[in-house]
Amino acid sequence: MEKAIVTLKKGEGRTLKAGGMWVYDNEIASITGDFEDGDLIYVHDFDSYYMGCGFINTKSKITVRMLTRVKGEEIDKAFIRMRVQAAWDYRKKVVDTSSCRIIFGEADFLPGIVVDKFADVLVVQSLALGIDRLKKDILDELVDILKKDGISIRGIYERSDAKVRENEGMERSKGFIGDPFDTKVEIIENGVKYMVDIAEGQKTGFFLDQKYNREAIKKLCKDARVLDCFTHTGSFALNAGLAGAREVTGVDASSLGVSQAEENALLNGLQDRVHFTCEDVFELLPRLEKEGELYDVVILDPPAFTKSRNSVKNAIKGYREINLRALKLIKDGGFLATCSCSHFMTPELFTETVGQAAKSAKKRLRQVEYRTQAPDHPILWAADESYYLKFYIFQVCEEK
Structure with a gap:
């Protein structure tokens, strides 16, 4: 037809x-x-x-x-295999593939679908109606391609439970594709062990995009007192602990996240030095300031404060507030790692907001590094939505 x-x-x-x-x-x-x-x-x-x-x-x-864009190119199984093979070949060149994002939607020219690999398990998130029809073929080809590389996939889980599916007139969907299996999956990243809950964790269960940013903070954390805000399942805190921090506190408002983080600390033998608390970061930081607490390193890895252009102004207030409070808790010469994962909080806007926070806190920032998402989340130029993670490391100095 x-x-x-x-x-x-x-x-x-x-x-x-x-x-x-x-x-x-x-x-x-x-x-x-x-x-x-x-x-x-x-x-x-x-x-x-x-x-x-x-x-x-x-x-x-x-x-x-x-x-x-190619005239006459058929969208058939051969086309899908070509796209999936290209995505996997790219990951093998740029990232540790033991756990990684294999397909990143538009940036891999397969719009609307994400596939994450956690050890020997795949988690898929399908967010567009057209790609949903191709989902089975995409997964079949991916499993076969991995098998040819000696990687056997023991199960696939679907996390198409994001609200954005409703914008496509689709119902949210979650559950096993194929035979059931244990949805708690142990992975190792940067030498840190994690138990990933792919069924109940946020998004697909674990945030792979911060992989090398977590590695980047290690060198700052030896013998340091570290505060990790919005710790989720403890990833930055555990990297700090493994790097030799003398004391690490991870904070998250999710009791499930905190219990998973504690489990992960135990898994790595870090329970004596890495501790977690279930609290609202916006309430905790002013209290710590009043109590006179000071840290060598503070890490801010908040959820996206805005998912639309309409709420950017409120997001700016949120980012300014947490950065201002964090800066006041850092010793002279200490370090701040701060990020935004909202596409609508542009790099320029995020930079300006952190700068305003530093001015209000009467602190001077020396930029150590500016980083983005791990390369298994490639940024496709002209597809702005594929560039979302901004990550700064600063040395924090008193105004003198």
Whole structure:
């Protein structure tokens, strides 16, 4: 059957023409031909110039997600295998693949799907209707490709339970794909052991994007007193402990996260030096300041304070507040590691916000490093949504 055609308005499709993957509803002049949401369609410019093939969903503001720019290229099993093979080959070159993100949606030219590998288990998150139809083929090809590299996958779990699925007119979905298995998976990253709960943990169970940022703080933590805020399952705190910190406190508002973090400390034999507390960071930091507590290293790894442009102003207040409070708890010459994982908090805005916090705290910052997400979360230029993690390490000096 002939595919339907989406024709862009004159002057629209700038992101697409720059190499991006999305066509928004307000960029479309017309849709001709028969289709159902989730179907593959062609995209033409206003003058009928062929721009590629993708899948359509009129329920979503992102109406088309592109799969190929090559005219005549079929979206079949061979195409999917080529995309999945390229994604795996890339990871083998740039990252420790024992646990890693193998497919990162648009940045791997498979829009709307994420696949994480934790040891011998895969976790998939499908967020778009069209890619949901291709999900089984993508997973089948991935399992086969890994098997040919001597990696046997013992189970696949789906974590398509994100709210954004509702924007696509889809129900949230969670559970085993295939036979059930133990959803607690032990992994080793940077020499640290973790028990990852892929069924109940946040997102896919563990934040792989901070892998090398966690490694980067180790050199600052030897013999240090460390405070790790928004610790989740203890990852930065455990890296600090393994690096030889004399005392580490990890803080998180989630009791489940804290209990998992304590389990991970025990797993690494760090329970004597790495401790966790279940508290609201915004309430804890002012109290620690009043009590006169000081630390050699403070780490801020908060959740995304904004998931839309509309709430950026409130997010700025949140980032400014936690950075201001953290800076007041750092000894002269100590270190701050601070980050934002919100795509809408741009690098420029985050930099400006941390700078304002330093000014208010009467502290001077010496930048040690600026980092982003691990390379298994590649940043596709022109697909701005693929660049989201900003990570600074500063030395903190008193104003003199």
